[in-house]
Amino acid sequence: MQKLGDFKLPHFFNYPPYFTLQPVKDTREKQIQLWKELVVDFCRAQNIFIIELENDFPLFTNPVIERSLSHEAREVFLSALVSEGRAEWMDKGHRKCLILWHRIQDWADLILGFVKDNGLEDSVMTVEEIRSGTESRGTELHGVERSVLMRALKLLEHKGKLTIFKGASTDDEGIKFSI
Template identity: 85%
Template sequence: MQTLGEFKLPHFFNYPPYFTLQPVRDTREKQIQLWKELILDYCRTQKIFIVGLDEDFPLFTNAVIERSLSHEAREAFLSALVSEGRAEWLDKGRRKCLILWHRIQDWADLILSFARDNGLEDGVMTVDEIRSGIESRGTELHGMERTILMRALKHLEHKGKLAIFKGTSADDEGVKFSI
């Protein structure tokens, strides 16, 4: 079985029609589903948050069978993720896509349990501490994309679980938990 780094690829990754957007409806729907799962799986294991359509995303090219997805196909597969709430376009030109292998809701839950684990029910933390601090090391929060983190924090603020306070610059934004 072929691998991409440490990622194990399914057999059908070497199936040339997998890289051609199929015109027949039933076939195409199945193809899109398979792509969605593969992209989410890969991004989750490789901690990839943003996929650029015109960049070298490793999944979009298979050197073994010399096939590469067309721009149209890339957009079709990512759009399918967007419509399911598992991704979001970062720009109107649809060149960059934010991949949400955890939905915002799930990220929010992860933050809450992280806060509880560290006895921060009433504590204060900066946003950057959550992303790259010692406390978050070894959790899924470590190294997470700032856009997603902010989205999850806002979600929690909305639910009254915390308050976001602004510092002098974006770097010192902080949160006060009140779980």
């Protein structure tokens, strides 16, 4: 089985036709499903949140079989993730895509679990402490894309689970949990 770093690639990754958009509807649907799962699994394993279509992305090329996805195929696969709510285009030209290996509600649930597991129910933290503090090390919150974290925090604020306080800079934004 081929690997990309420590990530095990699925068997279809070595099958050249999967690097070309398939013309038959049923085959294309299967191809899109396999690529969607691969992109989400890889991004989650590698803690990747943003894919830029114009830049090299390790999954989109297989040097072993000398195949690369076309720009059109990349956009089709990522657009399929967008239509499921598993990704969002970050620009109108579809050049940058935010991968949501958890939906925003799931990120919010992870934050609540983190708060409860660490006994932070009535405490104050900065956004940066959640993203890169010692408490978050070893959790999926460590290194989370800031925009994803802020959306999950705002969802929790809307539900009355916390209050976000603006600081002098974005590094100083604080959160008061009230769970």
